[in-house]
Amino acid sequence: MGTEDFKNKVKRNVAENFDQSIRMYQEFEEKHGFFKALALKMAETIDIEARTSVLDVGCGYGISARALNDRFGCSVLGVDLSPKMIAAGHSLSDGDDIRLLVGDGENLSHVVGDRRFDYVLYNASIFIFPDVSKTIAESYKCLRTGGKIAFSFYPQLVGEGNEDLFAVAFRRLGAPLPRFRVISDYSKASDALEHHCTNICHHRWVRPLDTRFLQDFFCIPAQSASLFPNREYGARSDLVRSLFATLSDMTDKGRIVWRMAEGTKSGSSVR
Numbered sequence: 001m002g003t004e005d006f007k008n009k010v011k012r013n014v015a016e017n018f019d020q021s022i023r024m025y026q027e028f029e030e031k032h033g034f035f036k037a038l039a040l041k042m043a044e045t046i047d048i049e050a051r052t053s054v055l056d057v058g059c060g061y062g063i064s065a066r067a068l069n070d071r072f073g074c075s076v077l078g079v080d081l082s083p084k085m086i087a088a089g090h091s092l093s094d095g096d097d098i099r100l101l102v103g104d105g106e107n108l109s110h111v112v113g114d115r116r117f118d119y120v121l122y123n124a125s126i127f128i129f130p131d132v133s134k135t136i137a138e139s140y141k142c143l144r145t146g147g148k149i150a151f152s153f154y155p156q157l158v159g160e161g162n163e164d165l166f167a168v169a170f171r172r173l174g175a176p177l178p179r180f181r182v183i184s185d186y187s188k189a190s191d192a193l194e195h196h197c198t199n200i201c202h203h204r205w206v207r208p209l210d211t212r213f214l215q216d217f218f219c220i221p222a223q224s225a226s227l228f229p230n231r232e233y234g235a236r237s238d239l240v241r242s243l244f245a246t247l248s249d250m251t252d253k254g255r256i257v258w259r260m261a262e263g264t265k266s267g268s269s270v271r
């Protein structure tokens with residue numbers, strides 16, 4: 001299979017996984033309010049300006065879009081590969097302020113045409129893209145001069161002395177550490193950002209190691225596939241629960257680290 005065919009296959013699987021994730025995704029968000037909190041944290045971290053325009057890539061069913069509109073008065077266009085995510089978000093979008101469309105974040109010009117945005121944001125989505133260089137090149141084209149691209153990333157679980165608690169949990173469970181937890185890693189995404197943008201900044205949002213949260217987060221079907229690929233969902237969710245239960249003695253010492261990065265399209269201010 002050629003590289004392009006492989007990338008397209010990955011994207012088809014991603015769309016299917018998220019199509020199947022809606023109910024649990026919504027239940028997770030109702031319980032934890034997490035994706036909203038992460039989107040707002042990213043927006044505050046990059047100092048988002050009020051009443052600006054945002055292109056939200058990998059928007060899911062519009063949690064970030066709604067939060068950015070409610071808190072900062074931003075107008076948001078969301079794009080997502082999963083038709084069911086977008087359909088589930090239609091009740092969240094209202095008229096001109098929030099629009100959600102089905103589309104591929106690696107082919108943004110096709111979806112947004114000539115429109116230019118003050119910000120292009122990826123909230124917990126960029127690590128699922130097989131071609132981060134392509135999506136960043138595309139989002140750069142959709143950005144006004146002086147605008148920013150920013151992303152939040154897949155979590156790290158960090159123990160004392162920077163120990164990788166994912167590795168500890170898999171060892172304790174007696175299961176092999178998955179070779180790829182993400183499709184594109186943080187350095188690849190950062191390199192792509194650096195290739196186009198200036199003023200690159202990296203940030204971290206550090207949270208306590210909450211094993212119940214991790215169980216709920218990774219039980220979302222699409223997330224569980226990153227830890228236990230090639231298994232049926234029932235087996236995956238049982239394994240996810242057992243995996244994070246092995247860390248219950250680490251809750252005082254461990255941390256969940258959400259990394260973020262931002263870069264600017266060279267020029268003057270956002271507007």
Ligand SMILES: C[S@@+](CC[C@H](N)C(=O)[O-])C[C@H]1O[C@@H](n2cnc3c(N)ncnc32)[C@H](O)[C@@H]1O
Nearest residue numbers: 018035058059060063080081082104105123125
């Ligand atoms: C973990 S969810 C995050 C959703 C949303 N940003 C939020 O905060 O709720 C990741 C989303 O990225 C979307 N996605 C993955 N690859 C994509 C691509 N190539 N183009 C557009 N969306 C993509 C998935 O369909 C999924 O809805």
